[in-house]
Amino acid sequence: MSAVGKLVVIEGLDGAGKRTLTKALTDALAARGARVTTGAFPRYGEDVHADLVDDALHGRLGDLTDSVHGMSVLYALDRRGAADRIRADLDSYDVVLLDRYIASNAAYGAARLRQRADGGFVEWVRALEVDRFRLPLPDLQLLLRVPVEVAADRAAHREATEDRDRDVYESDGGLQQRCGAVYDELAAAGWLSPWEVVDGTADLRVEPLLERLLTR
Ligand SMILES: Nc1ncnc2c1ncn2[C@@H]1O[C@H](COP(=O)(O)OP(=O)(O)O)[C@@H](O)[C@H]1O
Ligand SMILES: Cc1cn([C@H]2C[C@H](O)[C@@H](COP(=O)(O)OP(=O)(O)O)O2)c(=O)[nH]c1=O
Numbered sequence: 001m002s003a004v005g006k007l008v009v010i011e012g013l014d015g016a017g018k019r020t021l022t023k024a025l026t027d028a029l030a031a032r033g034a035r036v037t038t039g040a041f042p043r044y045g046e047d048v049h050a051d052l053v054d055d056a057l058h059g060r061l062g063d064l065t066d067s068v069h070g071m072s073v074l075y076a077l078d079r080r081g082a083a084d085r086i087r088a089d090l091d092s093y094d095v096v097l098l099d100r101y102i103a104s105n106a107a108y109g110a111a112r113l114r115q116r117a118d119g120g121f122v123e124w125v126r127a128l129e130v131d132r133f134r135l136p137l138p139d140l141q142l143l144l145r146v147p148v149e150v151a152a153d154r155a156a157h158r159e160a161t162e163d164r165d166r167d168v169y170e171s172d173g174g175l176q177q178r179c180g181a182v183y184d185e186l187a188a189a190g191w192l193s194p195w196e197v198v199d200g201t202a203d204l205r206v207e208p209l210l211e212r213l214l215t216r
Helices: 017-032 046-055 064-065 068-080 083-092 100-110 118-132 150-161 174-190 205-216
Strands: 006-011 036-039 095-099 140-143 195-199
Touching: 006 017, 006 083, 006 100, 006 205, 017 036, 017 095, 017 140, 017 205, 036 083, 046 064, 046 068, 046 095, 046 118, 064 140, 068 100, 068 118, 083 095, 100 118, 140 174, 140 205, 174 195, 195 205
Parallel strands: 006 095, 006 140, 036 095, 140 195
Antiparallel strands: none
16 A cells, blocks of 8 residues: 655745755755655746746736735645646655645735634635635645744845846735734644644754654
8 A cells, every 4th residue: 555645734934944954954854864755836937827927926817916815816826736746746755845835825815814713704715715615725834933024124134135027916014924823723723633832933943843743
């Protein structure tokens, strides 16, 4: 029988250090002999919906950006196109590690609408992506938690060093603040899966997380 891998998701604000943690976890898992594969959403350059998201976040899609539901449908369609691939990966890897997944849609959309995690929007995202699009549920979600100011500083630093413009969500401090609060609530409620909160301001220590990622 083929192995059934674990779907592990890293969530957090723009600039929290998700990409950095994904790399550190991948290296540590591989060093332990685990079969691990990674992915990131949106799948820019790979999926037309993700490329439309990029257009929208950089002001090239008119008033579509203003629509929270419209934006969320684009993110969700990108994931829908990846669902079969994720399922196949779960059959051949021990860990499938994703940088952002369904909870990003829930947290950013609710924050834009000034709703909380128990509001209608989060449930709308769950109904769309889980019930209707049949996306695989995560086994574990890691919330990489940093104060908004730290995330903003890191995003600004990356903008300066990597020639990468900040988009309309990243430049909205109030949105990031509210989004961080919704993430905390989603983690506390165990939305879609168990969550582990990781302190993104402390020295990154991945060892304590490995057992959680590898045992069922
Ligand atoms: N623990 C950390 N301490 C200091 N800087 C960090 C840390 N983690 C990430 N960074 C830096 O912050 C910036 C954003 O990190 P990144 O992993 O790209 O964030 P994200 O994927 O969450 O947007 C990068 O320049 C990265 O080098
Ligand atoms: C994946 C995803 C991202 N987002 C938001 C979070 C980010 O602010 C923005 C872009 O995603 P991000 O992964 O941060 O891309 P970039 O490499 O450009 O930083 O989209 C959603 O609102 N819903 C989603 O489903």
